Amino acid sequence: MALAGALAAACGSNTGRGGGGSGPALSQWYHQYGEPGTQQAVKRYAAAYKKADVTVQWRPGDYDRQTAAALLTDSGPDVFEVNGPLLDQIQGGQVADLTDVVAPVRSDFNQAVLAPKIWQDKIWGIPQTVDTQLLYYRKSLLKDAGVQPPQTVDALVDAAKKLTTSKVKGLFLGNDGGVGVLGGTPLFAAGLSLIGEDGKVGFDDPAAARVLAKIRQLYADKSLLLGAPTDWSDPAAFVQGLTAMQWSGLWALPQIKKALGDDFGVLPFPKDGTGGRPSVPVGAYASAVSARSRHKAAATAFAKWLWVDRTDFQQDFALSYGFHIPARLSLAKQAGQLQDGAAADAVRFATEHGYAEPLLWTTADRNAYQDALSRIIKDGANPESELKAVVRKVDAELQRVKKK
Amino acid sequence: MTKSDHQMRDDTAATLPARLLGPQRRNLWFWVFVGPFAIGLALFTYVPLLWSVYLSFFNAHNTVNPTDFVGLGNYTAMLSDDAFLSSLGTFLLFTAFIVPATYALSLSLALMVNRLRFAQAFFRSVFFLPTACSYVVASLIWKLSIFNGVRFGLANTVLGWFGVDQTAWLSTTSPPWYWLVIVTVRLWLQAGFYMILFLAGLQRISPQLYEAAAMDGARPGWQVFRHITFPQLRATSVAVVLLLVINAFQAFDEFYNLLSDARGYPPYARPPLVYLYYTALGRDQNLGLGSAGAVILALIIAMATVVQARWFGLGRKED
Known part of the structure; x- marks a missing residue:
């Protein structure tokens, strides 16, 4: 050959x-x-x-x-x-x-x-x-419920709760409750990062635990759509009216526009806390x-x-x-x-608030963080102790890759 | 073959090639038939297996020709990895439940089908049919239509008639409903197969035993089952339990297809094979660590098998 x-x-x-x-x-x-x-x-x-x-x-x-x-x-x-x-x-x-x-x-x-x-x-x-991801919301449903498009994570939690009825859930972050798709997005929204400019862990901070506890609140309130036939990357759940808001990709926009016309809007992931900023993964x-x-x-x-x-x-x-x-x-x-x-x-949003996962954020880091996120969101595990374990793991992983 | 025949052959064909070929070229034919399989086995099973053991002593990220020897580093890392240890726990829990559950279910199916006076072949086939279904297909049906989390899923529709709220079966960890989905799909798939084994066992029990028991005054039902049927099924039971445990060790398909998504696998209900799959073959490509995990798992399985064989007296002569 x-x-x-x-x-x-x-x-x-x-x-x-x-x-x-x-x-x-x-x-x-x-x-x-x-x-x-x-x-x-x-x-x-x-x-x-x-x-x-x-x-x-x-x-x-x-x-x-x-x-x-x-x-x-x-x-x-x-x-x-x-x-x-x-x-x-x-x-x-x-x-x-x-x-x-x-x-x-x-x-x-x-x-x-x-x-x-x-x-x-x-x-x-x-x-x-x-590629980028956004929060899609159904204008008519928000208006009926008297809810403004959320600009903070707290407002998002409230809005999702108010929008939840017996037939429609407030928010869809994927069938795993956001564990897979959110990644570092809430951390950025809290003004933190995955790996800082200095090459050290970027979320060794109480604000990280605070924002993740709010994502847990969404789950505990039963405001999240779970177990939909399609996952977050597909706009079907949003278009079919199973949820009032959905986190999905930019790629879903033409399909949503075709199905809903003007009855939808987009938002970045809202900011959290005083040091926060809207967050858009790219x-x-x-x-x-x-x-x-x-x-x-x-x-x-x-x-x-x-x-x-x-x-x-x-x-x-x-x-x-x-x-x-x-x-x-x-x-x-x-x-x-x-x-x-x-x-x-x-x-x-992507230009102003876009953040990309850094190269130093390895697959092992991501797996450890996702496992912790799953335990925080679904099991109600203590965010502080879970994050502490992740920080240790990421530290070790940083040592490994920098050694080469 | 007579003695003089042998004598003659030995005398005339004492050259080396002839001796290698063996009498009637048996050695040649042995290798013609066995060779392809032996080569295949060596090439696709033993070489990768030994290679994996080799890799487990190296820092092998994204390579199968590693140079960075780390000794037992991967083993200590794996044994102190909470996720791996919890995957072993998951697996033990799963085995401890699925083996007795399948055993009981398939035995009861067999007893019921065995008592049927008519349509026995029909019911036997009906219960056996799911065995022919693939794990992947069944998992997708379970995940997408029966146990999906929205209001039009089958389970939620039925519960909805009684006014019960919709449940996200695979995403809820408290209570851990995902076990219901995982266990039912496996029960549905494999109960029929073991039912057939039990049926065969039941039909081998001599009717005279039951007659003798009846003469002795044994009440039909539990007493007969306890003292005649169950002991007589011992050989079948041993085989069934062994097969069930081996199958549980190999659990991967339904877990992976039910719970994984494009972004990975949740930290719950993650058996060791799934965990290692992500470590070694996922985006991580940490082949050294994954191989170490595989070797540890293989040792555990080997030990469990030896213990089981001792326990059941496998290989001993039937008394």
Whole structure:
């Protein structure tokens, strides 16, 4: 296989693996996007590249696991999108350095989502599009209940309680009560962070326990919708009237607008306490190049061509199928779909209040924090002692990754 | 084969290749038939198993060729990991409940079906059918239609007729309703299979024993069951309990499909296999730590099996 690949590269011959280009054969991986048309679009982009023969692999199922396993072998992708790259992938030498590729347009990227792609001043992935999450609320239901759109976490707890009836719940944070999706969002709302600027644990503070106790209050009040057929990422529960408010992604906006017209609004996660601020999680899938690729230079050139040079494709990818904010500031400004109504609010929230999970926040940290969050929200465990255990764990994990 | 035959063969075919082939080329044929399986077993079971033991002594994040030797570090980390220890507790609790429950349910089904005068084959098939259903499919039905948390879920609809509030079966930890969902799906899936085993056992009991008991004045019902049926089912019972325990050890499918979501798995009802799956194969890719956990789990299972075999006198001659 390796020999065949090398020969093909040497001759510059078309290997006939689909695609339009000649030159080395590259494979590019995407996870399965739900929106129709995305798959055809990414194949069209790949076919338009002439300097290599790019084959797109569209991979349904557990994408993170598939790439993690494939990167251990020689038969993995050359270019792939990744919900990361994670720190352990970077430190393990699994992804190639893309600093030079991004450098000319570095300032044009949304800095919040670019930051977690940087380790030791090098850039390891090119952000593709920005995804964000918001609080959707049903205007008519809030009006009927005499509730104002909540601007603080306390108001959110009150509103959710007032909006809850025997048929409709006040708020939907996912079937696990918000454990999975909230992550650091309440901590940011309380003016804290996951990992501080100084590289230390960012929530070793009484305010953290206070805000998480309020999320517990939502659960204890029975204001939360639980056990819905679809989870938080799908707007079905909100659209079907199972809940008056729902935390979901920006991607759900077109569907909600189609179903409810103007009867909805969006909010950031409200602030908590005096040091608080509204909180909006943002993140980006990045395009990365495998360090084990046989054609690393060609793969890097392709990634640059698609995710740095071809702004028309980037715009098309972000907005023609799903509903994402382009990762490039110049493109986000041009996008007509993002100029008015709830979409414009959403973009403003993401720009003003957006926070991304830092690179140092590893999977082990997230698991420990989520377990604690689940015990706080569902079992009513003491937030202070639970958080103390998490802080210890995160401290140890920080020691581990900094040692390398 | 006569003695002179042997003599002749030994004399004429004393060369090394011939000796390797064995009489009538038996060795050759042995390897032709056994070889593919042996190679497969070695390649896909023993090599990964030994590799996993090897990995457990290394700091192996995102790699299967680690260089950072940590000795027993992963083992001490795993044994002092609250989440792993609580997963072992979860698993013990689950086994302690599911094994007796399935045993009792399938035995009672078998006793009932066995007494039927008509339509026995029909009921036998009906109770056996769920065995043919996949754990994944059944879990999804349980999660999405029977025990979903909204008002139109089957369980909530039925409870709603009696004016009971809707319950979020899988998300509620106090009381831990999720156990009801997990246990019922497994009972439904496996009770029928063990019922068949018990039926076979019941049909092997000699009618003369019952006749003799009746002559001796044993009352039909509990007394006959206690002194004739149950002791006579001993061999079947041992097999059933062993299989049930092994199945409980392997519990993964219904837990994973009922409780996991895109963002992970809750800290409750998390058996060791699910926990290790997330540690080693999730985004974490901590293969060293995961392997250490797997080795610990394998040792526990091995010990439990040995104890069980001793307890039941497995392998001893039937008396």
